[in-house]
Amino acid sequence: MNFQPVLPLAGYGGWRFLQRTLESQQATFAESAPVKRATDQFRERIGAIQTADDLVADRQLLQVALGAFGLDDDINNRFFIAKVLSEGTGSNAALSARLADKRYAAFSAEFGLGEGQTPRTALPGFAERIINRYESRQFERAVGDQDNDLRSALNLTNGLRDIVSGSGSNTARWFSIMGDPPVRAVIETALGLPASIGRLDIDRQLDMFKDRARATFGTDAVADLTDPASQEKLIRLFLIRSEASASAATSNGAIALTLLQNTLRPA
Template sequence: MSYQPIVPYSGYAGWGFLNRTMETQKAAFVASAEVQTAKEYFRERIGSITSAEDLVADRRLLDVALGAFGLDEDIGNRFFIRKVLEEGSLDSGSLGNKLSDKRYLAFTKAFGFGDYTTPRTVLSDFAEEIIGQYESRQFEVAVGNTDADMRLALALQKDLPELAAKETSATTKWYTIIGTTSLSRVFQVAFGLPPSVASLDVDRQVEIYAQKAEALFGSSDPAQFTSPEALEKLTRDFFLRSQLDASGSITSGDAALMLLKGSGSSGLSLLL
């Protein structure tokens, strides 16, 4: 992208800076020529797209469509993407439902090629819906080019509260967290879990995540992350754990002091 967000510090300090300057930085990013060109092309043409075949045949449209769901790297897998879109989301046996990465399910639901006789692409507000998501996700990508942890934290702020607010069981929410790459990474780091936890049976993973959440946050239910305070604690723990993992040079005392400085009067949520 032509505009690169500014993240002068790593870790929780950098996160604080990014939050303070978010509105200005995102506005500058969205106003960049590259983003504007991509948006205008999508806005002008998506209404005429009525099949998955048509969408994957137009690389510029597909780039925005995938980019809105953080699936940019799949731009070359057109047969796979077409299959996900054509099978839709209503059949429990569809590819989108079977895939562990739930971004694909959200992707096929949004376009509706496999679910409805008339896809959602023809709706008057569809273009703006996808463009709004594209702007947010591509800003995350641009930030991630400077600091990968910042990209994960940005995605967390959007995705976790939405998931936490859904009227589904705690177990179902954990399944979604585990199946969403960005969310699972944040929770693994914040909970001090090794990457190898992903190789365990998914039901065992749910047990581990729930137990950790209970110990660190006082509840095993992801619904608690509708609370800004709980979300902020999780974000803070993620950054601190990530720094600890990267350097191995921060003492427990230093870590506690860093958390205390960042948390104000709220209690510490990280077990050291």
């Protein structure tokens, strides 16, 4: 049987419980049979992978590689993934650079399988680094099977860490947030921004994110949002606002159903 996280509560109460039990639950998850089998195989064989075609040809390894970056749903898009990897990240014309979702660029850069690049797959520590990411992301996925809001909250720490670890400017980091769907969803909701802002000009979106961050945290520096206290505030706001939105939608649906039933009721 697959491991199922223990989540007795939803919302912020569920988050607090999950934080208290996270270490033990993640350790149990990592030792569950399906996860351990996948990670053992990855550890054993990834060093022999030298090209993008090598990786996409091995479904078991590819599953771990994609899962480490939250890209599990692309497991059957082998041609697309091979192109993302083989074009690397060294050019603005590379596919990963042109995609709005910046997880693909991070994935391609980490493996180093682009033309003219030296593969990073056999470097010391590479396998363990990817396995750690995979275990973390797959635990988030297991949480999401029960509560997607808690999955999103769990993802925030890793997502922001990846964004801040780059050498780009603060503006570039905001663009990375806007290009990372899971991270964007949390921060957008936490800051009280409507999903409809995604239809605005990208520079206008940037201004709105920065303005609301300054109003909420007193700063628009993305690096400051990685502070534990700031992250906890982000997550608390996200969960409270998400739960309130869901409750409102349920209430509105119930009201609409009542009105429809009254309309259809014979006089």
